[in-house]
Amino acid sequence: MWVRSSMTYRTSFAVTVLGNLLVTGLDFATILLMFSQVDTLGGWSLPEIAFLYGLSATAFGIADLVLGSMDVLGGRIRDGSFDTLLVRPAPVLAQVGADRFALRRLGRITQAAAVLGYALVAVDVDWSVAKVLLVPVMVVSGAAIFCALFVAGAAFQFVAQDAAEVQNAFTYGGTTLLQYPPTVFGKDLVRGVTFLLPLAFVNWVPASYVLGRPYPLELHRWTAFAPPLVAAGCCALAGLAWRAGLRSYRSTGS
């Protein structure tokens, strides 16, 4: 329904997709601006950073397309319209994901995939079978990790009803963080996003293997292949948080 409604006004849809492409492209434009002044950042070259960016932004774009509407949940809880989702014979999570489903978010994925494509061509790597196979695995696992973050954020909104913006710090903040190499950040921050909130497995760790760079925090070599496991763990935890949130839900009763 939300797809059909946005396709009704074709020009408007085209313009918003284009706008979305531009808005999300700004991150990469900033990186390009930085590289107009330097040759490396934190010891990484532009194609290498484009590789990190492409992986993180594509994974995030997929998660955003599927579950990006989660931030309207707080509003629905506040105005009481969340109740209508509960009585429908479909999983609540799927309904919230489909709520205001915005196909314009394809703009984000298009832009991210374009940067990833550029990176794959420009980066100086001896491609092996394992490395080639790892790229799609990273994108899918990364998307699952970001999806888990969106769901956990939504569960948090049951507790804090008008603090949807906290979620942005982790989702949008997370993808921004991963667009820069781990060498840029302080050790404690890198530790935090490796062991506490395992964002490093979206791209930093597996990309280090592909690019032949030292692993962040001197992790073991096999950790490059851990993203699917990490993603599964995150999704399980987020699922638990969601169920707990849903159980604690009290209607506004208006």
Place this chain on the structure above:
Amino acid sequence: MGSARLYAAVAAGGFRRYATYRAATAAGIFTNTVFGVILVYTYLALWDERPHLGGYDQAQAVTYVWLGQCLYSTLAIQGGGAEKDLMERIRTGEIAVDLYRPADLQLWWLASDLGRALFQVLGRGVIPFAFGALFFPSALPTDVTVWAAFAVTLVLAMVVSFAIRYLLALSVFWIMDGMGISQFLMVTGIFFSGMTFPLNAFPDPYGDIVRALPWAAQIQMPADVLMGETSPLTAYAFQAVWAVVLLAAGRLLQSAATRRVVVQGG
């Protein structure tokens, strides 16, 4: 005198409206702080590579980041201030009610947006800025007069920010839907105000162009006054000229809209 009281009341209303959402404010502070930390690390890496890029040393670059986070919602860099309500009122036709009021439309919205901006700088801006000054190297003046000069550029920045958004929001009278305009505001605001990258560090000749555009009045000018990179009078002149030009253009467009356009009704 009576009308001054009216606009003061409108501004106070704008202030109070945003002050109501405490959890949202706390969430905003948290998000701005997280983004500030990420940006600070990338800037430190960048300034490691190129010391004195854009005429800033590392401490100044870091201060620039925190000032940006402080002013992000204050100046509605990516939109979402009074112009959002204005566009909605034009779209639904409720603007007709506003036009009947014995108050000036532009001044009314300016007052309301200034009230909003004042709350955002106190409620959302100060804490990330203080956090940055405490935990990262920073270049803050000790001279009170510099802070006073900074306060003046900040008010001027608020007016220019409003003038840009008001002017663009009025176009909804003709195009009926604000989605595209909002997106335009977001792209230009983030990029040309120096939110993600200081305009001083843009490569030439783009640097000269972006520093002459009205968006430069928003983060770049207050930052340069605070860090003593430009004289306050130069900054005031730049900001005031753009404020006058944009407000006058807004006034022209407003009178054209109210004379020629048929308001949508239900």
